[in-house]
Amino acid sequence: MKLSKRISEELQKAVVELDEGVLEKIREAHAIESAAAEASRGSQASLAVLNAILDNLAQAKAQSLPMCQDTGMFLVFVDVGKACPLALAEIETEILEGCADAVKKAHFRRSVVIEPVYERINTQDNLPPVIWWNLVEGRGLTIQILLKGFGSENCSSVRMLNPTGGEEAIINAVEEIVSESGGKPCPPIFVGVGLGGSMDRAAYLSKRALLRDVRVTHPEKRYAELEEKILARLQRLGIGSGGLGGMITALHVAIAYESTHIAGLPLAVSINCWADRKATIVWEGDDA
Known part of the structure; x- marks a missing residue:
């Protein structure tokens, strides 16, 4: 499978569905606030918010829609094996193609501007991502991406x-x-x-x-x-x-x-x- 396709598929999933560990933490918070709600108005309010979050997540997954209007900026962390046969330019191209494809297919909001102070013209594709490169042992490659809402x-x-x-x-x-x-x-x-x-x-x-x-x-x-x-x-x-x-x-x-x-x-x-x-x-x- 082409690397860019893997990137696109994982990003399409990430914008719609939280991983199980994150869901566990939200459910744990829900249980704690639920237990305290009878004696605490703050917990009652928090419980209402957590109920809305969980309902929102269910709707996002069911309808394959982003869970938040701010679909985030791509922050990309690339751990490249010192013996990796792929050229850095090749890896970068695959990252750019994968991110661009995900934006088109998963209803990402266009949230990136070309420069930060004056015209602030939207790039219309959420590119470029922010990429950090890190050398590690081995010949493999690991790409981790945060969808960072602002x-x-x-x-x-x-x-x-x-x-x-x-x-x-x-x-x-x-x-x-x-x-x-x-x-x-x-x-x-x-x-x-x-x-x-x-x-x-x-x-x-x-x-x-x-x-x-x-x-x-x-x-x-x-x-x-x-x-x-x-x-x-x-x-x-x-x-x-x-x-x-x-x-x-x-x-x-x-x-x-x-x-x-x-x-x-x-x-x-x-x-x-x-x-x-x-x-x-x-x-x-x-x-x-």
């Missing part, structure tokens, strides 16, 4: 923390960013936290963190515990689904980190709304 993207942020700030500075910064966002990113939300590198790398890492299966915690115990601490702090905000109050503000927190300078602690937070849409395409040496 109600949530506009609430993302970068902070340059004191290098001695430690856990508490990180937790406080994430809490402040989410608190300032309130209901704007369409909670309940998924939160990617990037730590280390430089300012731009932290932002990249926060996006990569969102790619992790939401049923999986960080492989390192101390970072998995930090994810739990951040999540617990965010639930205390009481923003709730739709920003209407309740027990659950965030559905998952994922951290990605890398080495950094002795004088810095870069932190970035990328927020995804409940419509946590992503696609993964793995190529292991078959025909492109």
